[in-house]
Amino acid sequence: MTPLDEKILSSEPVYLGRLVKLYVETVELPDGNRSIREIVRHPGAVAMVPLLAGGEVVLVRQFRGAADRVLLEIPAGTLEAGEDPLAAAGRELQEEAGYRPGKLDRLGGEFTAPGYTSEFIHLFLATELEPSRLARDADEFLEVVTLPLDEALRQIETGEIQDGKTIIGLLLAARKMRR
């Protein structure tokens, strides 16, 4: 243990759902006192910045009930149990955006909200895209939107793009392009 570590004394599942599994944990703090942590255990996800040869990115618009609005996002998906992130990235890109990537380069990754969820998103730059569509989940309704990367970056500055993984993916892709 480092001097910042907490020790889990007990972990109680309070809800085991389809996507969200919530645990209430009693922890021992670095000073020996106890506290309660509410933690969502999540299988992780992948998100892809699909870049066409002409410098456009392929995004998806979808209604997000949690945010109570339609958001413009990079294609993404939850990892299935034991699934390799690279394989998931190829599958999800075909399901959501209708492209198969010839090349997937790792852009990095993020813990989305480490104060209460274990979710880690693996981010990829997807290039050499070929049209190829796989069926979406039955409850997924998306619109595919193609934008110049510079216009997508502008929509981050104006606050039109508000999804965290999308902001990170686009900004990291823009930095990679400049190098």
Place this chain on the structure above:
Amino acid sequence: MTPLDEKILSSEPVYLGRLVKLYVETVELPDGNRSIREIVRHPGAVAMVPLLAGGEVVLVRQFRGAADRVLLEIPAGTLEAGEDPLAAAGRELQEEAGYRPGKLDRLGGEFTAPGYTSEFIHLFLATELEPSRLARDADEFLEVVTLPLDEALRQIETGEIQDGKTIIGLLLAARKMRR
């Protein structure tokens, strides 16, 4: 309703915790079918990129049980009910980093994981910093770390910095500096 919107038919609280409030909602999809959505309702948060006159950023290291590791993050905090994000940013910066900002500029914001949480983080650039410390929550254990902004950006590229709001805040601050 746009053609992408979902309609909430029922919303059942399954856990009402200190930070995490989890609801299971039955929704009507755009095609008229029904689905279940598991949604964390969160009060929102603020996060600040505190920039010293010499070009260094003030970060905090803390153990995150959900990520099972110590993460390096920008100072942040959950909004209290009805709290103004600007006021919260000033308070949290004094609690977590020990500085009062003379100036807070909006950098943007992010939905952290809109597939299942309502959390929106308001991001600020904090400058004209004066030492000023407010007491932290009893279960908060942090180390304050000061780094040149360029070094923090390098730690995003290498994957050492993995927290989503921190990656967004630092990349947006770097873009703002360049303009």
